Amino acid sequence: MSLELKNVSKRVAGITHVKETSLTLHPGHFNVLLGETGSGKTSLIKLMAGLDSLASGQIVLNGKDVSRLSAQKRNISLVHQFFVNYPHMSVFDNIASPLKVAGVAKSEIEGRVEEAAQLMKLKPYLKRNPHELSGGQQQRTALARAIVKESDAVFLDEPLANLDYKLREELRDQLPELFAGRGAVVVYATSEPEEALLLGGHTALMTDGNVVQFGPTADIYRKPKDLDAAKVFSNPPINIAPVTKQGDMVILNEVTRWQVTGAASGLQDGTYTLAIRPHHVMPVESAHHTVKLDGHVLVTELSGSESSAHFDMDGNAWVSLSPGVHPYSVGEVHSFYLDPRHCFFFAPDGQLVA
Amino acid sequence: MRLKSLVPILYILFLMLPIYWLVAMSFKTTNEILSGFTLFPQTWTFANYIDIFTDPTWYWGYINSIIYVTINTVISITVALPAAYAFSRYSFVGDKHLFFWLLTNRMAPAAVFALPFFQLYSAVGLFDTHLAVALAHCLFNVPLAVWILEGFMSGVPKELDETAYVDGYSFPRFFMTIFLPAIKSGVGVAAFFCFMFSWVEMLLSKTLTAVEAKPIAAVMTRTASSAGYELGLLAAAGTLTIIPGAIVIYFVRNYIAKGFALGRV
Numbered sequence: 282m283s284l285e286l287k288n289v290s291k292r293v294a295g296i297t298h299v300k301e302t303s304l305t306l307h308p309g310h311f312n313v314l315l316g317e318t319g320s321g322k323t324s325l326i327k328l329m330a331g332l333d334s335l336a337s338g339q340i341v342l343n344g345k346d347v348s349r350l351s352a353q354k355r356n357i358s359l360v361h362q363f364f365v366n367y368p369h370m371s372v373f374d375n376i377a378s379p380l381k382v383a384g385v386a387k388s389e390i391e392g393r394v395e396e397a398a399q400l401m402k403l404k405p406y407l408k409r410n411p412h413e414l415s416g417g418q419q420q421r422t423a424l425a426r427a428i429v430k431e432s433d434a435v436f437l438d439e440p441l442a443n444l445d446y447k448l449r450e451e452l453r454d455q456l457p458e459l460f461a462g463r464g465a466v467v468v469y470a471t472s473e474p475e476e477a478l479l480l481g482g483h484t485a486l487m488t489d490g491n492v493v494q495f496g497p498t499a500d501i502y503r504k505p506k507d508l509d510a511a512k513v514f515s516n517p518p519i520n521i522a523p524v525t526k527q528g529d530m531v532i533l534n535e536v537t538r539w540q541v542t543g544a545a546s547g548l549q550d551g552t553y554t555l556a557i558r559p560h561h562v563m564p565v566e567s568a569h570h571t572v573k574l575d576g577h578v579l580v581t582e583l584s585g586s587e588s589s590a591h592f593d594m595d596g597n598a599w600v601s602l603s604p605g606v607h608p609y610s611v612g613e614v615h616s617f618y619l620d621p622r623h624c625f626f627f628a629p630d631g632q633l634v635a
Numbered sequence: 636m637r638l639k640s641l642v643p644i645l646y647i648l649f650l651m652l653p654i655y656w657l658v659a660m661s662f663k664t665t666n667e668i669l670s671g672f673t674l675f676p677q678t679w680t681f682a683n684y685i686d687i688f689t690d691p692t693w694y695w696g697y698i699n700s701i702i703y704v705t706i707n708t709v710i711s712i713t714v715a716l717p718a719a720y721a722f723s724r725y726s727f728v729g730d731k732h733l734f735f736w737l738l739t740n741r742m743a744p745a746a747v748f749a750l751p752f753f754q755l756y757s758a759v760g761l762f763d764t765h766l767a768v769a770l771a772h773c774l775f776n777v778p779l780a781v782w783i784l785e786g787f788m789s790g791v792p793k794e795l796d797e798t799a800y801v802d803g804y805s806f807p808r809f810f811m812t813i814f815l816p817a818i819k820s821g822v823g824v825a826a827f828f829c830f831m832f833s834w835v836e837m838l839l840s841k842t843l844t845a846v847e848a849k850p851i852a853a854v855m856t857r858t859a860s861s862a863g864y865e866l867g868l869l870a871a872a873g874t875l876t877i878i879p880g881a882i883v884i885y886f887v888r889n890y891i892a893k894g895f896a897l898g899r900v
Contacts, residue, residue: 331800353800358802363792365792367795368816369813369816378802378804382802382803
């Protein structure tokens, strides 16, 4: 069981929406497509689902070439970001519709719909119409329709993006168990790095219609292949600044320099791009947060139990994300401390070197 | 509060006045109508209605009109549905121009087409048939129906189509069992406007018919000129002409508001 993309690409009116992409996706875990809006996640899903035709390449589902097969013939499921249900059908008929079309016996349909409704907590609403449900219940109906079918591949295109925070968390916790043991290849598109970390067995990072890196989620989080990959997999945006390595010192500017640690010690002298995640830049000094940065605080945000500060240093925009509430004063210079152990170094061509 | 309800009441009275006058006249004798101003019929008479329902030249006018209006509405909607779907879902070379060109058909006065249609339909043997009038009205009603339906279809997200395809629906099955129910109010509104246009249009229907398919509007004008002043009879015919429109609008009244919201009515 697998879904293989071989040099798949998509062009519309001369504009490339998906650049040549090769991926092999397996069942048993979530395959997350992570990228910003417009990075080609939906385009790629539409190609895999057979809703758009390929400009080049091949798609192989469970060993069978489906490149030229229409969506109807691929045995797949799809859940959109918007709550899409058949408006004039009851919730029961909505969930049952893929089975009815496939010609499944009536007695079997009832049992399977009941089971899916049970899982999605929709049992009390089976007789209602979708527009009489809340947004969360509507999306549950769409999810129930996707699981009732026993498809070979399930595509979830930002299914939680239009739900409010609480519902999103609740449904997100439920998703992995929903698809566990079904044997379907699950592809989950999202623009939130946090969701990839929570759900992703494997993650593919996308920018500009390009899959920049694919692998086990934890691996690519710890080792982004290049600067693009590091940028995609960070929210708030990862801090980037040019640095110079000289001897055993890393030089950020005249006042900020520190002793090289870890893998970076092996680097040749020269200029690199430094990248460090916002939660490794703290507003207080500690045993590990040792390198002092003096920055001009521009904007501060408080979200739940975390506070973030956007500050400017040498014309570069930096962000610090730390637990707790901190008394920043906008417009003033504040000291931040970065943890040198968590710095990424990228060569001038963008590749990760340390 | 008083004034608030007074103004619309006055307005509605003002609108209803000519209709009231027509209905009142239809229950009067021609003599009473000509003799002076009476607010209510002094002597109630149903003779005018009895005349219409017993004289074949009269009631066949209604039947003819209903036949070609129905044919026209069915043809217009059947043709407009796939056209509107194409305009709302696909982009193809010249789609915007084609859409606009369709609409320009409605800008031409019917009189422009009267002569060519008369000649054409005479030549192919369609003159004085219900089909001739129904087809002629398509020139105006198909673009209108495409325009209205396109608005309603574009209001249905494309994701619905995609979901159905992924669920295994073939295109025809999706269109008939999912898409049509989703835009049924649009179909209602489009059918209503086709019906109304075809029902009230007189020039083409009169030009393209003689005896067999003569519409009610043509019957009414002839009576006025040949048999002197049969005002009561005419008023009764006019009253009966309003009724089908009133019935149809009752059924689509809620949908029309939706059409207004989409800016397509």
